[in-house]
Amino acid sequence: MATRFGLGYDSHTFGARRPLKLAGVAIDHPSGLTGHSDGDAVAHAVTDALLGAAALGDIGRHFPNTDPRWKDADSLRMLATAGDKVRRAGFALVNVDVTVVTEAPKLAPHIPAMRARVAETLGLPIDAVSIKGKTNEGMDAIGRGDGLQVFAVAAIERP
Ligand code: MG
Numbered sequence: 001m002a003t004r005f006g007l008g009y010d011s012h013t014f015g016a017r018r019p020l021k022l023a024g025v026a027i028d029h030p031s032g033l034t035g036h037s038d039g040d041a042v043a044h045a046v047t048d049a050l051l052g053a054a055a056l057g058d059i060g061r062h063f064p065n066t067d068p069r070w071k072d073a074d075s076l077r078m079l080a081t082a083g084d085k086v087r088r089a090g091f092a093l094v095n096v097d098v099t100v101v102t103e104a105p106k107l108a109p110h111i112p113a114m115r116a117r118v119a120e121t122l123g124l125p126i127d128a129v130s131i132k133g134k135t136n137e138g139m140d141a142i143g144r145g146d147g148l149q150v151f152a153v154a155a156i157e158r159p
Contacts, residue, residue: 003094003157006053008045013147022100022107023114023131024076024121029105033148036065036072041150042131043075046096046118047082049154054086076121083122086156094155095128102148107133 012033014020020029023042033039047059056062062085063070063078070078083093096118100107107114111131119129136142142149 001157001159003155004053004091006049006051006154006156008047008049008052008152008154009150010041010044010048011147011149012039012041014145020105021075022110023098024074024117025110025113027105027107027110037063037070037075037078038072040075041148042098042100042114042118042152043079043121045150045152046098046122046154047075047079049096049152050079050082050086050093050122050156053154053156054089054091056085056089076117079118080121090158091156092159093122093124093128094157095124095130096122096152096154097130097132098150098152099132099134100148100150101134101136101142103135103138103143103145107131 014031016032016034018032020027020032021040114131115129119126
């Protein structure tokens with residue numbers, strides 16, 4: 001049994017006049033994230049981690065931001081589709097681990113719901129989905145609150 005890992009990264013700026021959505025969960029905050037879809041950077045980073053683990057390319061190849069189908073789209077749909085593509089390529093999903101770097105809002109109260117949405121979207125048990133929030137200690141653009149960054153790792157295996 002060969003285990004493979006994939007790394008996903010995403011960043012979006014704040015400033016969009018729509019709800020802040022992370023891992024499919026609407027979070028109370030003065031501004032949402034910019035982007036062609038719903039700006040859900042957690043869904044995007046996990047999507048890229050899964051596609052990367054299977055060496056299937058990236059989110060831009062599978063869900064181009066020039067495609068009107070994905071305009072304001074629910075990014076969990078992209079994540080579900082990516083999970084299906086990885087499974088169709090012959091892999092089982094093992095786990096994902098995510099770090100969200102943002103000064104605000106505080107993510108701790110939302111982590112259980114975020115984990116549940118990602119787990120349900122990918123058909124994984126809740127204990128196979130980890131999401132953590134961190135600040136950037138006030139440093140650089142993330143520290144100023146211009147936007148947020150997400151790092152994700154996914155493990156898959158070929159049974
Ligand atoms: Mg993105």
